[in-house]
Amino acid sequence: MAAFVTQPAPDFSATALVNGQFVDNFTLSQFQGKKVVLFFYPLDFTFVCPTEILAFSDAIAEFKARNTEVVGVSVDSQFSHAAWANTDRKEGGIKGLGFPLVSDLNKTIAESYGVLLPKAGIALRGLFIVNTKGILKHITVNDNSLGRNVEEVLRVLDAVDFTEQYGEVCPANWKKGEKAMKPTADGLKAYVAGK
Numbered sequence: 001m002a003a004f005v006t007q008p009a010p011d012f013s014a015t016a017l018v019n020g021q022f023v024d025n026f027t028l029s030q031f032q033g034k035k036v037v038l039f040f041y042p043l044d045f046t047f048v049c050p051t052e053i054l055a056f057s058d059a060i061a062e063f064k065a066r067n068t069e070v071v072g073v074s075v076d077s078q079f080s081h082a083a084w085a086n087t088d089r090k091e092g093g094i095k096g097l098g099f100p101l102v103s104d105l106n107k108t109i110a111e112s113y114g115v116l117l118p119k120a121g122i123a124l125r126g127l128f129i130v131n132t133k134g135i136l137k138h139i140t141v142n143d144n145s146l147g148r149n150v151e152e153v154l155r156v157l158d159a160v161d162f163t164e165q166y167g168e169v170c171p172a173n174w175k176k177g178e179k180a181m182k183p184t185a186d187g188l189k190a191y192v193a194g195k
Contacts, residue, residue: 002114005139009038009130010112016071017081018100026102028071029134035068035160036130037153040115040123044076044084045092048147052125053094053101055150060098066157067132070099075110075122078103115141127153131160 003010009028016026028036039056041049056063056070063070074081081101087093102109104123110116115126127148129138137160142148158176163169168180171191181191 003112003128003136003139005136007136008134009036009128009136010109011134012102012109012112014102014104014109015078016100016102017078017085017097020082020085022078022082023100026100028130031069031130032134033132035066035132035157036128037063037068037070037157038073038113038128038130039071039148040073040110040113040126042122042125042144043074044080045087048125048145049074050084050089050092050094052147052150053097054089056153057094057096057098059150059154062154063157066154066161068157071102072099073102073104073109073123075104075107077105129153129156129160131164 011027011029013025013027016023018026028038041052043049053072060070081103085094085097088095104110107116107121110123113126113128115124117124125142125144125146125148127140128136131137138156155175159170159174162180169183170180174180179191179194181187
C-alpha cells in the first residue's frame with residue numbers, strides 16, 4: 001500500500017548526501033520526535049527542481065524553528081547529488097544546500113510513497129508531512145511542471161502543531177495566530193459568528 005494520511009510514513013534506508021558527506025543507512029525513522037517534510041523531485045540538474053530545493057534550503061531556519069527536518073529524495077545517485085550540491089547557484093546548482101538529499105536509485109522509496117512514474121523512471125513532485133510520531137499528516141502531489149510553495153508548507157506545519165496541541169481544527173486559509181474552531185456543530189457556529 002502506498003503512503004496514506006493517518007498511517008505511519010513508510011520508513012526506508014538509503015544513502016544520502018548530508019552536509020557534503022555520504023551517509024549510508026540514512027532512515028526516516030531517525031527523526032522520531034521531530035516532524036519531517038519529505039519531498040520528492042524528478043532529477044538533479046533540471047529546471048524547476050533547483051528553484052524548489054533552494055527555496056526550502058533558504059527557509060531552513062523556519063523549519064528548524066518548527067522542530068522540523070527537511071529531506072529531499074530523487075532517483076539520482078549520491079554522486080549526482082554531490083556534484084549538483086557543489087555547483088554554484090548561478091550555474092543551476094544548489095551550492096549551500098541546508099538539508100539531506102536521499103538517493104533512491106532503485107526507486108523503491110518513490111514507489112512506496114506512490115509517486116513513481118514507472119515509464120519515465122522518475123518521481124512526481126510529492127510532498128509528505130510526517131508528525132513527531134511518524135504518522136503522515138499531509139500529502140500533496142504535483143505534476144512535475146508545477147513547483148511547490150514553501151510558505152504553504154510552513155502554514156500546514158503550523159496547522160499540524162496547532163491541531164495536535166489544542167485539539168481544534170483549522171478552517172480554510174487558517175494561519176498561525178488566527179482563530180480555529182472546535183470540531184463540532186457548535187464550534188462551527190461560534191467560528192462563523194466570530195468572523
